[in-house]
Amino acid sequence: MFRPLEMSRVELAVSEQDIVAVTEALAASEAFHPTRTDQLSGGSGPNYGEKWEEKVPIFTSLEQRIQTVMEALDVDEGPPPSETPHLIEPDLAQRDVSRLEQEAQAPARELEEELCRLSRLRSQIKQLQTIAGLEVDVDELRHMRYTFVLLGTMPVANVERLQTSLELIPSVLVTLRRDNHLATVALFGTQRDAEILNRAARSAYLNPLKLPETVRGTPVEAIAALEESIKRTRLRITEYEATLERLHQMRVDHLRHLLWRVRASRTLAETIARYGRLRYTYLIAGWVPTSKLPQLEQRIKEVSEQIVVEVEKPSRKDSEHIPVALENPPPVRPFQDLVTNYGHPKYGEMDPTLMMTLTFPLIFGIMFGDIGHGLVLALLGLLLTSRAVRALQGLAGLGPLLIYCGVASTIFGFLYGSIFGLEEALTPLWTHPMENIMDILMATVAIGTLLLNLGMVLNVVNAALDRRWGHVLFDHNGLAGMMLYWSLIGLVVQFFTDNLPFSAEWLFLSAAVSGLAVTFSEVLENLVEGRRPLIEDETSTYLIQLPIEIFETVITMMSNTLSYVRMGAFAVGHGALGMVVFIMAEIVGPAHGPAYWTVVALGNLFVIGFEGMIVGIQTLRLEYYEFFSKFFSGGGMRYRPLSLIPRER
Known part of the structure; x- marks a missing residue:
């Protein structure tokens, strides 16, 4: 709980005939973190066994083709199977996928074509409806020899402008219909002026009606014929949809199983391709939690007694x-x-999870102390954790955090005597932040000082575990850094009180000694830990950097400490926001009627949502940038146990 699990390195020598079964056993153990060993390969030419790296793109292509069929049949992937599927040979999968494609792609393609045809027919009817009042054969208008005819729609404001531009050209512009800002018009002229008329129409934003050659008769007759075509098209669409639905019911389970099996086979091929290889023997290496090593060894023995296993x-x-x-x-x-x-x-x-568990709700509660607001957060967390609301299931992981923070806020609400923004409703167990601002600010600085020192202690523990004794003694966040920090704190306190057990002279001496140790920490650490050279850069550069580094160290210590003032500031601000809500409620509903309580309710919801989010962000900032920076580097490699199909961890 305080440290990551102890790990052991496992190396295996596996014959080619057992490599698939061993890889499946390693994945089933959910404990083996593989590392690449393909750089150890030798003798892997064309005469030595299977080429797993060539199978990867084949399985990838098959997976994509299966997903295309599933999309056509409206089949989702479904949850991962409870048992990992075994390897499927590419040839067998190819035949299966091809058969499924033949079944599904023809009706899917036909359905898509019919849907496009239906869209085109509707578009044609919409265009013909604009000229439905014309008693003339559309085909005759299209093939007139000497007369130019252009039917279309244009902005109403441009009609007069077009007529004016064509005053000197033999032509007639007839407005057939007006709808809001759009007019349907017919432009007549001679064929010899066709180019001029088209240019003028384009400049007036006249959009021509584009009717296919198949449209015959008057607009009314053409519309009737198109509506009949729409009825036939809809019948064909219904037939194709029924065919696809029948295929969906017949193939849904098979498609899902095949997809997961091909996906698992692709992952297996990718994994084996990264193994080292010596002719017909594969070399596997990886990491396993020591506590899970016996179960892993047992699984490997169940595959074959001939497998060589080395643990170090x-x-x-x-x-x-x-x-x-x-x-x-x-x-x-x-x-x-x-x-x-x-x-x-x-x-x-050290694993800082326990420290985060203790400090995160504490900091949040200090800044967001209110009994009512805390209970609302806790209830919301319970609702999210229960997954009772389907739309909120994606936020289920946030539920436990809200419960912890809500409980902490409720506790500090009792300490502050605050419930739903009412500061006078309860007697505080500690203090009202709004009435004792300096007390709350000083208290939060004191808490911040303790947290920073806890971070330094954890840094010392980490360095001791790693046996970096120079780091323990002289690091900025080591014993010398702690001594400097407390000396500076003591000097600051000395200005306000004479009750300290140490005199100012001792504090100055302590600050000077520890400051020198921190200033020359690089040299002293290298000296204690036996590293050479003592100064990695040039001596002149190092000496120039020394005063800058000690100045930066002191400023960082002070700024880190003062950063925790925000806890008190937010505690005061939370009370002030509650006061503002009730002032607004008094303005809106002085008689304390429905309007008053509506404002109170909405105001409290705003405070819970908006300020709660800001306080959460500030809490994370204090944890990450002030606390973690003292002891946690965060440069570790994530443990990723081999799995042929994704699992929720």
Whole structure:
């Protein structure tokens, strides 16, 4: 819980005939994190066994083709199967997919064509309806030898402009219909002036009616014929949809099974292609949590007794390449997700999940202390966790965090005597933030000081676990840094009180000694840990950087401390927002009627939603940038156990 799981490196030598079964067993164990060993390959020419890297694109193509068929039949992927499917040979999958494509693609293609035809017919009817009042054969208008005819629609405002532009050209512009800002017109002229008339029509934004050659008779007759065509098209669409629905019912389970089997086969081929290979023997290497090693070895023995398995413990120098597996109990797992969003701890480094579990609700509660608001957050968290509302199921992971933060806010609500923004309804167990602003600000600075020192202590523990004794003693966040920090705090407090057990002279001496240790931390760390050279850069450059680094260290310590003032500021601001809500309610409904309580309810919902979000962001900022920066590097490698199909972890 305090550190990542202990890992062991496992190496296997597997014969070609067992490689598929062994890989499936490793995936079924859900514990084996593979590493690439293909750089160890030798003798993998065309005469030595299967080419797994060539199977990967084949399975990828098959997966895409299956998804195309599923889309045509409106079949979703469904949940992953409870048992991982076994490898399917590409040739067998090819035949199966081709048969499914022949079944589904023909009716799907025909349906698509009929839908396009229906859209075109509707568009043609819509165009003909604009000239339905013409008692003339459309085909005759289309093939007139000496007369130019142009039917179309144009903006009403441009009709007069077009008539004016054609005053010197023998032509007639007839308005057939007006609808809002659009007019349907017919432009007549001679064929010899066709180019001029078309140019003038385009300049007036006249959009010609585009009717296909198949349209015959008067517009009314053509519309009737098109409506008959629409009826026939709809019947064919119904038939194709029924065919596809029948195929959907017949093939839904088979398609899902085939998709997951091909997908698992692709992942298996990708995994085997990354193994090392010596002719007919495969070399597999990876990491396994030590606690799960016996179960893994048992699974491998069930495949074959001939498999060579070697297990070794990792050395300190390999820590950067060891995957980190975190295993925290369910109550604190939501905070583990917050930690991994920042980064994974390195192997051997402390897991900060427990610290996040303790400090995150504390900081949130200080800034958002209110009994009513906290209970609403907790109830909302319970609702999300229950997954009772389907539309909110995607936010289920946020539920436990809201419960923790809601409970913390409720506790601080009792301490502040605040319920739904009412500051006078209860007697506070501690203080009203609005009435004792300096007290709450100083208290939050004190809490921030303790949290920063906790971070420094954890940094010392991490360095000690890694046996970096120089880092323990002289790092900015090590013992020397802690000594400098407390000396500076003592000097600041000395200005306000004379009751400190240490004199100012001792505090100055302590600050000077620890400051020198922090200033020359690089040299001292290298000296203690036996690294050479003591100064990695040129000496002149190093000396120039020294005063800048100590100045930056002091400023960082002070700014980190003052950052926690925001906890008190938000506590005061939360009370002020509640006061504003009730002032607005008094203005809207002085008689305390429905309007008054409506404003109170809406105002409290706004505070819970808007300020709650801001407080959550500020809490994360204090955790990530002030607290974590003291001890947590977050540069670890994520533990990804082999799985042939995706599982929710």
